[in-house]
Amino acid sequence: MNPRRKKRLTIVSSILLGIAAVAGLTLYALSQNIDLFYTPTEIVQGKTDTGIKPVIGQRIRIGGLVVPGSVKRDSESLKVSFQLVDKGPMVTVNFDGILPDLFREGQGIVANGTLVGADVLEASEVLAKHDENYMPKEIAEAVGENHQKLDYNDKQLSN
Amino acid sequence: MWKWLHPYANPEVSYHFSVKLTPWLTAIAAILIPVGIVWALAFVPADYQQGDSFRIFYLHVPAAMLSMGIYVGIAIAAFSSLVWQLKLADASAAALAPIGAIFTVIALFTGAAWGKPMWGTWWIWDARLTSELILLFLYLGVIALHNAFDDKNLAGKAAGILSIVGVINIPIIHYSVEWWNTLHQGATVSKLDKPSMSVEMLWPFLICFLGFSFFVAALGCKRFCTEVLARNSMRPWVRALATAQEKK
Numbered sequence: 543m544n545p546r547r548k549k550r551l552t553i554v555s556s557i558l559l560g561i562a563a564v565a566g567l568t569l570y571a572l573s574q575n576i577d578l579f580y581t582p583t584e585i586v587q588g589k590t591d592t593g594i595k596p597v598i599g600q601r602i603r604i605g606g607l608v609v610p611g612s613v614k615r616d617s618e619s620l621k622v623s624f625q626l627v628d629k630g631p632m633v634t635v636n637f638d639g640i641l642p643d644l645f646r647e648g649q650g651i652v653a654n655g656t657l658v659g660a661d662v663l664e665a666s667e668v669l670a671k672h673d674e675n676y677m678p679k680e681i682a683e684a685v686g687e688n689h690q691k692l693d694y695n696d697k698q699l700s701n
Numbered sequence: 702m703w704k705w706l707h708p709y710a711n712p713e714v715s716y717h718f719s720v721k722l723t724p725w726l727t728a729i730a731a732i733l734i735p736v737g738i739v740w741a742l743a744f745v746p747a748d749y750q751q752g753d754s755f756r757i758f759y760l761h762v763p764a765a766m767l768s769m770g771i772y773v774g775i776a777i778a779a780f781s782s783l784v785w786q787l788k789l790a791d792a793s794a795a796a797l798a799p800i801g802a803i804f805t806v807i808a809l810f811t812g813a814a815w816g817k818p819m820w821g822t823w824w825i826w827d828a829r830l831t832s833e834l835i836l837l838f839l840y841l842g843v844i845a846l847h848n849a850f851d852d853k854n855l856a857g858k859a860a861g862i863l864s865i866v867g868v869i870n871i872p873i874i875h876y877s878v879e880w881w882n883t884l885h886q887g888a889t890v891s892k893l894d895k896p897s898m899s900v901e902m903l904w905p906f907l908i909c910f911l912g913f914s915f916f917v918a919a920l921g922c923k924r925f926c927t928e929v930l931a932r933n934s935m936r937p938w939v940r941a942l943a944t945a946q947e948k949k
Contacts, residue, residue, distance in 0.1 A: 551784045558865055565869045569880075577882040578827040605882055642821035644750060652884050669821045672750060674889040676758070677899040682749030 579605035579652050583630040586661055596657055603654045604633060604663055605671065610647040626651070637665040644670035713938045715789055716929045719922045726919035733912030740905035748902075757815045758889075759906055763913040765808035766891060768836060769871050771801035771917060775843065776868035779861030791857030792932055794864065795847045796924035800917055802840035809833060820884055828877035829885035832870060839867040853932055 543551070569576070580589075580602055588595040596602045606626035613624040620639055624647075625632040635653050645651060645668065655665035708714045741759035748755035775794045782790035812830070813823045824830065846860035878887045890896045896903055933939050 547784055554780060554783050554865065558868075561866055561869055565873070569873070573880065576828050576880075578825070578884055579882050581882070605884075642819070644819055667821070669825070669884060670819065671884055672819055672886055673897075674886040675897040676748050676751075676755055676889065676902055678746035678901070679749045680746075681899055 579603035581628040582606045582626050582633040582661075583628050585633055585657070586631040598657050598659065600657050601655070602657055602663070603652055604635070605650065605652040606633070607650050608645070608647050613647055626653070631661065633661045633663060635663045635665050635668075637668050639666075639668070641668055642670040644672055710787060710789060712789060712792075712929050712933050712936070716926055719926050719929075723919055723922045723926070726915050726922060730912055730915035730919055733908055733915060737905050737909035737912050741909060745902055745905055751819055754815065754818050757811050759909045761808060761811040761815060762890065762906065763910040764804045764811060765833065766910065767913055767917055768801055768805040768808050768833070769874060770914075771797050771804060772836065772840070772864070773868065773871055775801065776864045776871075779857075779864040782857055783861050783865070788854070788857070788932070789929070791853065791861065792928040793921070793925050794843075794857070794860065796928045797921050798840055798843045798847065798860075800920050800924070802837065802844060804917070805833065805837040805840055809837065825884050827883040827885055828881045829874065829883050832874040832877050835870055836867075836874060839863070839870060843867075 580596060582604065584590070585596060585602075585604060604626060606628045609625040609627050609632060612632075613622065615622045621636070622638075622641065623634060623636045625634050627633075635655070637653065637655075650671035650673070652669045652671055653663060653665040654667040654669070655663050658664045709718065738759065742756055745756065747753050775797050778790040778794040778797070781787055782794065809830075812833075816825070817823050843860045843864050846863055847856050850856035850859065875888075875891070877883060878885050889898050890903070890906065898906070930939055930942075
């Protein structure tokens with residue numbers, strides 16, 4: 543390689559390395575703030591490395607798994623309450639509205655709303671998270687992955 | 702070691718090579734895409750959770766992977782153009798940029814159409830979606846810079862620097878779902894582990910992905926040819942080609 547090319551190669555490579563370092567450090571510094579949601583454990587105990595805890599009245603997003611058997615639904619209206627868990631404490635979510643199709647017990651969801659108690663969230667929006675695994679029904683049944691879908695009755699939908 | 706590559710630095714040689722390559726790439730894409738899409742839409746079993754909605758995977762994922770792949774290609778071309786001052790590398794970067802931008806739009810659009818029924822929202826500002834949107838803006842910037850200067854060498858240099866700087870976004874897009882909590886799920890296919898998809902679902906995906914890759918290659922070759930002709934319009938060999946065309 544001739545010296546001029548070598549020089550250009552060094553310059554371009556070092557610019558690229560410099561930018562990579564800057565971007566890496568920035569993202570590392572921002573890392574917790576880029577998270578879309580708090581997990582139930584983080585709401586109760588605070589973020590793992592900063593200890594930041596959301597205060598009551600704050601609008602936050604929470605993401606976790608719906609605890610099987612915790613879904614309580616009002617038979618007259620669309621009001622529903624359920625508990626979310628990741629690996630520690632549970633947080634109760636209250637919601638009034640139609641849940642997404644993928645909402646099931648055991649399913650990961652993200653809820654957007656206001657924290658009304660230390661571990662109670664009044665959700666204004668519930669989004670379902672799905673995982674990266676895709677399989678036909680027969681295989682899912684064979685490995686016991688099938689969750690039951692919730693259905694609405696006519697009375698609930700008419701409200 | 703790279704001696705065999707040297708003749709292709711000549712626009713005329715590269716042009717004729719691309720012209721010869723285009724129909725083959727087009728033919729392979731024209732076979733693979735219909736096979737893959739029909740297989741995916743009609744014969745693949747429905748997903749256990751998402752039912753038929755998951756079939757948009759076969760359009761969304763190849764588009765997203767190619768939007769990132771094309772960008773890496775552009776960055777490599779820009780890098781070699783800056784270091785070795787290959788004018789043809791600029792031409793290929795300029796040819797690829799709009800294709801990549803369109804694939805990014807397709808990935809964002811199919812993602813929104815998939816997100817509404819499954820997640821419950823068209824859009825959410827999570828790390829994956831936001832970084833993919835930034836990729837679209839990078840593409841638009843690269844395209845704009847390629848067209849911002851009358852001097853094509855200057856334009857290539859400016860666009861090249863932007864594409865090299867922007868390449869930092871590619872690993873961010875890829876790892877966003879691992880580094881941060883996102884609504885978007887993790888990688889199904891593009892990871893070192895075994896793909897988390899049953900085999901009967903995976904095969905049509907690979908065919909779709911290959912088909913779209915060949916489609917991108919064919920479009921890229923075609924655009925590269927026109928780009929080379931436009932940039933060399935005053936050269937005798939281009940004029941000779943034009944007069945030969947007129948006589949036909």
